[in-house]
Amino acid sequence: MPVSLNYIFKRIILSILVVIGVIVxxxxxxxxxxxxxxxxxxxxxxxxxxxxxxxxxxxELGLDQPIHVQIAQFIYHVFTGNLGLSIxxxxxxxxxxxxxxxxxxxxxxxxxxxxVPLGLWLGIYSxxxxxxxxxxxxxxxxxxxxxxxxxxxxxxIALISYSTTGFLPYGRVSYKLAASTGFNPITGFYLLDxxxxxxxxxxxxxxxxxxPPALAISVYPIGVVARVSRTLVAEALLExxxxxxxxxxxxxxxxxxxxxLKSIIPPVIQISGLAxxxxxxxxxxxxxxxxxxxxxxxxxxDSLHKADFRVTIALAIYLTIFYILVNTIVDIIxxxxxxxxxx
Amino acid sequence: MPxxxxxxxxxxxxxxxxRFKIGLSITIAILxxxxxxxxxxxxxxxxxxYVPVGEENRRLLHPSPQHLFGTDTLxxxxxxxxxxxxxxxxxxxxxxVFLSLIIxxxxxxxxxxxxxxxxxxxxxxxxxxxxxxSIVIALFFRLTLEAGFHVVIISLVTTWWAWYARITxxxxxxxxxxxxxxxxxxxxxxxxxxxMRHVVGVIIQPIxxxxxxxxxxxxxxxxxxxxxxxxxxxxxxxxxxxxxxxxSEMGIMAFTRTPWLVxxxxxxxxxxxxxxxxLADPLREDLDPRLxxxxxxxx
Numbered sequence: 357m358p359v360s361l362n363y364i365f366k367r368i369i370l371s372i373l374v375v376i377g378v379i380v381x382x383x384x385x386x387x388x389x390x391x392x393x394x395x396x397x398x399x400x401x402x403x404x405x406x407x408x409x410x411x412x413x414x415x416e417l418g419l420d421q422p423i424h425v426q427i428a429q430f431i432y433h434v435f436t437g438n439l440g441l442s443i444x445x446x447x448x449x450x451x452x453x454x455x456x457x458x459x460x461x462x463x464x465x466x467x468x469x470x471x472v473p474l475g476l477w478l479g480i481y482s483x484x485x486x487x488x489x490x491x492x493x494x495x496x497x498x499x500x501x502x503x504x505x506x507x508x509x510x511x512x513i514a515l516i517s518y519s520t521t522g523f524l525p526y527g528r529v530s531y532k533l534a535a536s537t538g539f540n541p542i543t544g545f546y547l548l549d550x551x552x553x554x555x556x557x558x559x560x561x562x563x564x565x566x567x568p569p570a571l572a573i574s575v576y577p578i579g580v581v582a583r584v585s586r587t588l589v590a591e592a593l594l595e596x597x598x599x600x601x602x603x604x605x606x607x608x609x610x611x612x613x614x615x616x617l618k619s620i621i622p623p624v625i626q627i628s629g630l631a632x633x634x635x636x637x638x639x640x641x642x643x644x645x646x647x648x649x650x651x652x653x654x655x656x657x658d659s660l661h662k663a664d665f666r667v668t669i670a671l672a673i674y675l676t677i678f679y680i681l682v683n684t685i686v687d688i689i690x691x692x693x694x695x696x697x698x699x
Numbered sequence: 700m701p702x703x704x705x706x707x708x709x710x711x712x713x714x715x716x717x718r719f720k721i722g723l724s725i726t727i728a729i730l731x732x733x734x735x736x737x738x739x740x741x742x743x744x745x746x747x748x749y750v751p752v753g754e755e756n757r758r759l760l761h762p763s764p765q766h767l768f769g770t771d772t773l774x775x776x777x778x779x780x781x782x783x784x785x786x787x788x789x790x791x792x793x794x795x796v797f798l799s800l801i802i803x804x805x806x807x808x809x810x811x812x813x814x815x816x817x818x819x820x821x822x823x824x825x826x827x828x829x830x831x832x833s834i835v836i837a838l839f840f841r842l843t844l845e846a847g848f849h850v851v852i853i854s855l856v857t858t859w860w861a862w863y864a865r866i867t868x869x870x871x872x873x874x875x876x877x878x879x880x881x882x883x884x885x886x887x888x889x890x891x892x893x894x895m896r897h898v899v900g901v902i903i904q905p906i907x908x909x910x911x912x913x914x915x916x917x918x919x920x921x922x923x924x925x926x927x928x929x930x931x932x933x934x935x936x937x938x939x940x941x942x943x944x945x946x947s948e949m950g951i952m953a954f955t956r957t958p959w960l961v962x963x964x965x966x967x968x969x970x971x972x973x974x975x976x977x978l979a980d981p982l983r984e985d986l987d988p989r990l991x992x993x994x995x996x997x998x
Contacts, residue, residue: 370826377827385839499980503915503972505922505939508965511946515958637834641923645946656838657927665842672835680830 363691371684376431378676382669383430394419397665416440439670444662449670452655456671457678458544459528459651464573464632464639466547466566471574472628475581480612482582483589498579506638510572510646517568525568526648530561569647573639577631584627588620622693629686633679706904709982719981725974733786746779748934762959769959772944780936781963787937788971790848791921792914795855800910802856803863808894810864811871822868828861833920837929851921851930859917866909870902905986912979915972922968938964 387393395401398413418426433439437450445452482491501509518524529539529546539558541549547566550559592598593616601611636652644653652671659667713719740746750773751757757774760766768777810821836854844850874880875898883893924930925939928947933940945960 370823373823374827374830377823378831381827381831382835382839499976500969500973503919503969503976505919505926505942505965505968507923507926507946508942508961508968511961511965515961633832637832637923640834641927645926645943653927656834660838660841660929668838668842672838676831676835679832683830 364688367684367687367691371680374680375677378680379431379434379673380427382673382676383427386669393417397669434670434673440666442659442664442667444658444664444667449666452667453670453674455544456650456652456655457674459649460636460639460643460653462545462547463566463569463643463649463651464635467570467573467635467639468577468628468632470570471577472581472624474574475578476585476624478578478582479585480589480617483586483593484612486590494582498582501575502579504575506572506576507641507646509575510569510642513568513572514646523564525565528562528565528649529558530565533561534558565647565649569639569642569649572642572646573635576635576638577628580627580631581624585620585624588623589616592616592619622690625693626686626690629682632686633682636675636679706907709904709985713981713985716981718977722974722977722979722981725970726978729785729971729974730789732782733789736782736785740776740779740783742776742779743783745775746783746936748775748780748936751775759957759960768963769957771941771960777941777959777963780941781938781967784936784938784941784964785967785971787848787931787935788918788921788968791851791855791937792918792971792975794848794852795859795917795921796910796914798852798856799859800863800906802860803865804867804899804906806860807864807867808871808898811868811875812890812894812898821864825861825864825868828858829865831858833858834924834927834929837924837927841929846930846932848931851924854924854930855917855920859913863906863910867902867906870905871898874898874901905983908979908982908986912976912983915975918968918972918975938968 386397392410394410394414394417397417398406398409401409414420418429421429439449441447442449442452478494482488482494485491514525533539537555537557539550539555540553542552543549546562547559550556550562597615598611601615640651640653640656642653643649643651644657648654652675655667656671658664659671737743737746742751745751753774755774757770758772760770760774762769766776766778768781771777771780806821806825810818810825833854836857837850840850840854880893880897883897921930922937922939922942925937926943928943931937931940933944941964942961945957945964
């Protein structure tokens with residue numbers, strides 16, 4: 357048993373407490389930022405129906421009840437996914453959020469499948485050639501790339517793509533193509549859907565459109581993973597067990613693959629997890645404004661323009677819950693790989 | 700005669716490093732630019748966001764000697780706008796980092812020094828605020844308050860202080876158990892004095908270095924929030940806002956037809972962030988003995 361159940365239990369309890377804290381915090385922000393919360397929840401309605409809408413919002417939020425009852429109700433609604441109808445889209449809020457999440461998640465997972473192995477490879481390679489020209493080039497490049505705003509980098513990538521190939525990566529998939537081939541999204545992950553349905557034209561199209569934003573997003577995790585793994589490998593190479601292995605005549609590749617790589621995996625997972633949650637906001641900015649993809653970013657902007665406060669708040673809360681979820685999972689994975697982690 | 704404050708000594712020691720010099724020059728250049736830009740800008744009123752008279756003929760001009768960076772969608776001189784935006788960048792980066800540093804330092808040290816319930820509660824709060832993305836806070840403020848600096852600064856500080864609280868806590872935890880702190884307590888020194896002199900005084904250096912390198916991240920995040928249109932009002936001289944106007948008003952074709960609208964503000968963000976990073980990196984290496992070690996591999 358590599359990981360104590362006790363640790364997992366404590367970690368989950370802490371996460372649940374944090375989630376509840378976040379919901380309470382959001383609710384208090386909703387109540388105490390200027391303006392009538394019922395009006396905000398109803399989305400600043402105007403016209404003859406306004407009074408009715410505000411009354412309904414008041415009932416939904418339970419504003420006549422004592423505050424702790426209101427908060428308990430709100431928490432209950434969040435966990436049951438029952439946050440009412442979106443005013444702008446006329447569908448349940450949870451449905452809007454889910455569709456946004458799948459789109460953004462597809463992009464993020466794609467970017468990270470690209471970034472983590474590449475970063476790891478760069479880190480290990482430059483640690484093995486510390487001080488070489490390759491190493492210092494990668495070092496300087498990562499400093500410069502880390503200083504770029506992701507959305508700017510995305511714009512540059514789009515520009516390069518357009519000026520060299522004439523292809524402008526916009527949206528998630530070409531709707532004309534999707535309609536003509538009868539593409540039917542089921543899971544919301546277009547790449548997956550297209551593969552399952554054997555619709556290779558749409559798959560290729562979606563792939564071409566996901567690569568540029570994914571490249572822009574992956575620059576940050578590549579830099580982080582490369583830097584961390586470089587330091588870790590360089591340190592691990594100085595350890596006694598490596599010297600012993602060398603003395604035993606173990607082959608260089610075996611040492612690196614079996615001993616060194618194994619020892620750096622847990623911290624690399626942790627740092628990738630941290631970078632992942634940070635990248636969510638990056639992805640929201642890049643996908644919506646630069647590449648015109650639907651997703652959390654476009655939902656956020658839409659809900660702001662249309663004063664769809666319910667969607668905005670739900671988005672904020674579920675985004676945070678997702679944040680915490682990823683962090684918790686990463687911590688537990690790390691603990692189950694690395695026996696040293698104990699609380 | 701080397702100065703006596705440890706942090707100044709640290710800077711002094713690194714002054715001759717190449718990277719540090721570049722970082723320092725960029726930082727000073729941006730600082731000076733933020734102070735004098737409104738006097739050297741060729742069109743200061745347009746820089747502030749006023750739309751010039753006869754703008755129809757001046758929209759989207761290519762870069763030329765008259766308009767070094769061209770003009771934007773409303774006919775404003777982009778060069779004036781970009782250099783005058785350095786002030787907003789400096790204000791946002793420094794106030795976010797400074798305020799977060801102060802709050803985080805206080806919370807972190809208190810959590811480490813006073814154990815028990817205080818530690819538990821403060822650590823929970825730290826964990827809580829670390830878990831909230833700053834864009835979420837910006838959303839709430841955007842919906843309820845006027846657009847402006849306070850939206851950006853408050854929303855970043857709300858989440859950022861927790862990181863400083865965490866690192867301060869980790870460093871301070873290692874110090875408060877040391878003999879000299881215990882002895883200071885036994886000798887009857889007041890808690891405030893012990894904390895200031897013997898705890899904060901000892902751990903402040905790495906945290907300050909972290910703060911310097913975070914100036915760049917603060918600028919990047921603030922630009923992101925402004926780029927989403929959540930922070931400063933449209934027209935305000937800020938790199939994020941200028942990029943937003945360039946990209947959102949022109950649509951995706953902005954990059955292809957009018958690349959200068961997108962290129963220059965981003966370049967300035969890049970340079971400024973790079974300056975802060977280059978400034979902090981040599982200091983960090985100096986403080987962390989692991990990074991200084993001479994590497995000799997076994998094979």
